[in-house]
Amino acid sequence: MSDKKFTAVRWALDMTALWEVAAPGDRFPVDVEKIAMEVSASRYPKDPLKAIKGGSLPGFEGALYPLGEPRDGWAIIYNNSGISEGRKRFTLAHEFGHYLAHRHDLPDGIKCDEKVVTRRNGKGIEKEADEFAAYLLMPFDDFKARIPPTEKPTLEDLLACKERYGVSLVAAILRWLDYTERRAVLVVSRDGGALWSRSSGPALNSRRFFRTSAEPFMLPDESMAVRGDYDSDGRAHAVHPAGVWFPEETEEATICYKAHDWCVTLLHLPRELRYTPPLAYHTDDVVDRFTRGSKT
């Protein structure tokens, strides 16, 4: 099969196989820059990646630019305005995914929206590039060996994965949400208002999610993210009774990044539904309450 027809995941598995040979026993964090430069030069000498560098890209997380007239190569630019090494690594992998899978369809290159890359919520080729990055940086086999699909990780477990894979905490949690068999919800908030949220498949199937596309909803007053009772590491943990976050007992682990003025909250719900309220009850009492911003 021509590699032009590879899917993003197939590309990631291909690059992972190469990296396992290049860095046996010491695969993580994956050196995306090294793989990208070496693979493009050896496989595609007529239009290789010639540069990977930081630049000012207001509103964008990264970009893939064509070089030369006629074109004889490409450059990856990442937004270097205060982003972490973890975000940078994911962005480089995302743009490398565009280079491998999409450059033939992008003669003018592409600039990638910050939210699409950090929240992994893009569509079409953006979704494909995000999948490529997630598969390359955080292979399922390795991640599942650390946190099996049925296991409930602590925030510390996920912070250890963030360190191992050299990504942001949010990227590590999103990857775990991709495969966990548990019901869990990620909420990213600022000043008590949720900016966005993501549920695991089992949580979504049991209708445990928050709508954040229209406007931010206010987190419950009782939540640790609002109360702000953090330890010296900016972390807080509590088990809330039914009715605080959801109609069932919910375990909350929150970490607050004061420097960035935002909080990352992970909610664990019980494995088995002990009580399944009618949809109307859930909609009226939880989702709508949040979306209205009421804290009754």
Ligand SMILES: [Zn+2]
């Ligand atoms: Zn993109």
